[in-house]
Amino acid sequence: MKVPEKMLARLYGAEDSGRQKRRYRDLLREYAGSFERPQPALYVSSPGRTELGGNHTDHNNGRVLCAAVSRDTVALCGPRSDNRIKLRTSALPGLFDVDLEDLRPRPEERGTSHALIRGVAAGFKEGGFALGGFSAIIHGEVGIGSGLSSSASFEVLLGGILNALYNDGRVDPLAVARIARRAENEFFGKPCGLMDQAAAALGGVLALDFEDEDAPAVVRVPADFASSEYVLAVVHTGAGHEGLTGAYAAIPAEMKAAAALFGQETLRGVSERAFRARLDEVRRRAGDRAALRALHFFAENRRVGLMAEALAADRFDDHVRLAAESGASSAGLLQNTIPPGGSGRSQPAALALALSHEFLARAGRGACRIHGGGFAGTIQAYVHRDDFRAYSRLLTPLFGKGSVEPLRIRAEGVTPVA
Numbered sequence: 001m002k003v004p005e006k007m008l009a010r011l012y013g014a015e016d017s018g019r020q021k022r023r024y025r026d027l028l029r030e031y032a033g034s035f036e037r038p039q040p041a042l043y044v045s046s047p048g049r050t051e052l053g054g055n056h057t058d059h060n061n062g063r064v065l066c067a068a069v070s071r072d073t074v075a076l077c078g079p080r081s082d083n084r085i086k087l088r089t090s091a092l093p094g095l096f097d098v099d100l101e102d103l104r105p106r107p108e109e110r111g112t113s114h115a116l117i118r119g120v121a122a123g124f125k126e127g128g129f130a131l132g133g134f135s136a137i138i139h140g141e142v143g144i145g146s147g148l149s150s151s152a153s154f155e156v157l158l159g160g161i162l163n164a165l166y167n168d169g170r171v172d173p174l175a176v177a178r179i180a181r182r183a184e185n186e187f188f189g190k191p192c193g194l195m196d197q198a199a200a201a202l203g204g205v206l207a208l209d210f211e212d213e214d215a216p217a218v219v220r221v222p223a224d225f226a227s228s229e230y231v232l233a234v235v236h237t238g239a240g241h242e243g244l245t246g247a248y249a250a251i252p253a254e255m256k257a258a259a260a261l262f263g264q265e266t267l268r269g270v271s272e273r274a275f276r277a278r279l280d281e282v283r284r285r286a287g288d289r290a291a292l293r294a295l296h297f298f299a300e301n302r303r304v305g306l307m308a309e310a311l312a313a314d315r316f317d318d319h320v321r322l323a324a325e326s327g328a329s330s331a332g333l334l335q336n337t338i339p340p341g342g343s344g345r346s347q348p349a350a351l352a353l354a355l356s357h358e359f360l361a362r363a364g365r366g367a368c369r370i371h372g373g374g375f376a377g378t379i380q381a382y383v384h385r386d387d388f389r390a391y392s393r394l395l396t397p398l399f400g401k402g403s404v405e406p407l408r409i410r411a412e413g414v415t416p417v418a
């Protein structure tokens with residue numbers, strides 16, 4: 001089976017295509033040695049994603065700006081005739097085996113890859129799409145806990161495999177994203193929004209409006225990050241999200257508590273003018289932190305549109321300035337840079353942000369912000385290309401080799417690689 005070199009250059013860039021070619025060949029060798037009578041095989045790739053704007057807005061029917069990245073999850077897969085999905089993945093040991101005759105959620109599988117496999121297959125069946133078994137060897141370069149959404153990349157990959165093998169690619173990418181999200185919500189047990197799956201399924205830079213959460217408005221934003229003067233990077237601080245579920249859940253809960261005072265389920269239905277006119281009441285009944293988080297929502301929701309407009313008009317300096325404003329709002333109003341409670345000994349995201357702010361202020365250019373859920377995990381930075389080596393030298397000794405990772409925006413969503 002020939003590795004498609006031109007497609008590799010499109011997905012990963014010419015500078016990384018040689019390494020990727022070796023990666024794909026390794027998948028072929030492992031596939032041939034893992035399954036009895038392997039069928040004709042197909043490569044499928046599903047990207048990770050980065051959030052560019054709209055920190056904690058989607059769960060209140062807000063707007064988000066996001067992008068697919070070249071870090072991806074790749075499968076070499078082929079059809080099976082026994083109505084089972086059997087796969088191996090580099091992320092976890094063992095063989096995953098799911099019988100497609102039983103696609104009900106299983107409580108004992110919650111939080112596992114089995115749940116995601118079963119959930120995506122169930123979504124295809126319930127959506128009226130063709131469904132069949134397959135064998136797959138999967139290799140992921142979207143690290144678990146990397147902040148680039150390894151779970152969405154994996155879920156959407158499963159949908160992409162079923163779409164390619166049994167549906168001739170006719171299933172709409174947004175439908176694949178909805179199926180993947182439902183698998184994570186109802187089978188895996190994580191109450192996520194649709195942003196991560198939409199970015200992985202659709203690719204490119206996307207402005208998503210979740211006013212109708214089940215049918216978000218999608219605008220593709222023309223943006224040439226590669227030609228800008230800045231490197232878009234994430235810094236992996238090494239801290240996981242264990243023990244932070246309550247902190248994450250409090251953000252949408254407090255925003256919705258503020259919205260409820262206006263007879264609305266989410267802040268998207270609340271007029272900012274009306275909110276400010278009744279700010280004293282919001283403070284008394286929902287609390288100061290809820291009021292501050294609501295103010296973040298209003299400002300961030302507006303800012304997403306401005307960030308998208310700046311990118312589309314090739315005003316990259318304006319986009320970077322707005323990214324800095326997003327970071328300041330997340331830190332000061334949303335308050336998701338420092339983990340709540342505890343001894344205070346572990347605050348890696350806050351430390352990375354503080355050092356980045358100092359560095360960028362000395363350089364007189366660039367921006368940084370918390371990335372994704374916050375409190376731990378990753379931060380995002382726009383660093384001028386002339387400054388990036390020094391920036392990496394500053395943070396790498398603190399957070400480890402490979403912790404400062406430049407990102408490459410990818411135009412393609414989940415796709416066969418041929």
